[in-house]
Amino acid sequence: MATRYWVVSLPVPTSASSLWSRLQESISKHSFDTPLYRFNTPDLRVGTLDSLLSLSDDLLKSNSFVEGVTHKIRRQIEELERGSGGESNALTVDGVPVDSYLTRFVWDEAKYPTMSPLREIVDGIHVQVAKIEDDLKVRVAEYNNVRSQLNAINRKQTGSLAVRDLSNLVKPEDIITSEHLVTLLAVVPKYSQKDWLSTYETLATYVVPRSSKKLHEDNEYALYTVTIFGRVADNFKTSARERGFQIRDFEYSPETQESRKQELEKLMLDQDTIRTSLLQWCYTSYGEVFSSWMHFCAVRVFAESILRYGLPPSFLSVVLAPSVKSEKKARSILEGLSDSANSTYWKSEDELGGMGSLGGDADSHPYVSFTINLV
Known part of the structure; x- marks a missing residue:
């Protein structure tokens, strides 16, 4: 599984399918070890140029936030699995591995109606992910609280004689x-x-x-x-x-010893129960946040493409996973394909007054491009 993907959109001169064929052909000929997929961006509501511009200011910030929450949950899963000596299961979205979900992305119309304003979709995603992040904090705090109580007891059992619990050493x-x-x-x-x-x-x-x-x-x-x-x-x-x-x-006091033993057993049981429940929640929530993130990326590629190439929306969006050694070649292929079509709309950053890109690595290319890091 690749861990780093580019989401790219290229301006379409005449037909999206012929541009797609040319891109496939160029990649297979000159950068054959770069997996390439269509990225299905739906027809979303454009709204006004002003609304797109004001949205563009928030897209990068919101993207960092949503991406950050996916990484937080993934790290929490790894920590929980490591703590129990297990290995992390494959991360999925509704049972589909995350890389497959990304490369075969389909917009969920029921969850995010395409007729909704873009701002409404973006804000909805942000609110949902923020709620999951808050939930994560509460659950992790509960788990850490039990762990620290157990650690305190274990320190008393294993520390030096100056501090440890002496009851099990005295008859x-x-x-x-x-x-x-x-x-x-x-x-x-x-x-x-x-x-x-x-x-x-x-x-x-x-x-x-x-x-x-x-x-x-x-x-x-x-x-x-x-x-x-x-x-x-x-x-x-x-x-x-x-x-x-x-x-x-x-x-x-035999009674005190017995009650301490019971307290320890209860805490160990609590820790296992909370850990299992937290792990289950993390796997499910990772899928939810990842799905939200991909919908967010679709909005982002749509908004950036309109600002970059103009109206009506006419662009081809794709996902690539180039190896480090193929990056240069893949970039030059993308550049070659966007140059011919881009002469109408592509202007320097100054001419566009800052509209030309929405940050990230988009700045340095004559086409829309940003990176998705799965880890």
Whole structure:
């Protein structure tokens, strides 16, 4: 599948079908690796020259917006698929691959009646795509919210002993809680373990001798228990902190552990459900936005052609997908075919007072041309 296409219109001197035959013949002879298709631009309502000129100012801006939304949705699909280890499915419009939809484009008269003013069609497309973009933001925010909650929990499960959740490292038998005694959990830098073992009994009065036991160790810290009389706990914590030992607040509770486990399972389930729903929505919405974009391109090629070649509308619009090495050849063929017909209308940008083109790469060619990037 090509990822870059040119939408081009050439002025028709006598008959569109004979120009089409000449273009096909030239491309197959001199640029045979350039796929070429007719681009079906319907007969739209021209309106006044003033309305076309004012529309032309907005076409480029709106095109960038619509194109940007298609890329946003495509990137979101890739990110979601990558996150689950899957591969993106082919992007489609109503079940038709996007490149086929583009190269066999047919105007949807039911959705965009050709008798509507061009401004109405363009504004309608803009509003519809803006709504989809807003919807995308809301759905992605919901998904990211669940993901960040999960990441926070995972950080607590996998971070260093200074910050991680300790509940799954401590067993009921490690903790003594009685009327007078409490067990504290000390996070000791790995290089200070000897220091801890030789001093913990002296950090406060009423520390139970030989009560410290190592429960766990990571790259930076070791986790120790120590049993002391409850009334000296505050003094012990202060002395420990002064020596570089961190006493972690911890209360052993099977109920809390169970509720955390359930919270984690629920969040994982929520993440899967929201991800699946978001992915499905993205595939469908990509098709909708892409279809809108192609209708927009048809309006654009129609409006640019009228401004470029004059009235009545008489032009041939085509789609090409040249390889990088064939671009120059394809451009010279298009130029050759537009030169003979274009002598009547083609004037310099100055003579046209800025009407000659609507931006993009159209400026540098004596025919209408703009690029569609699928990625």
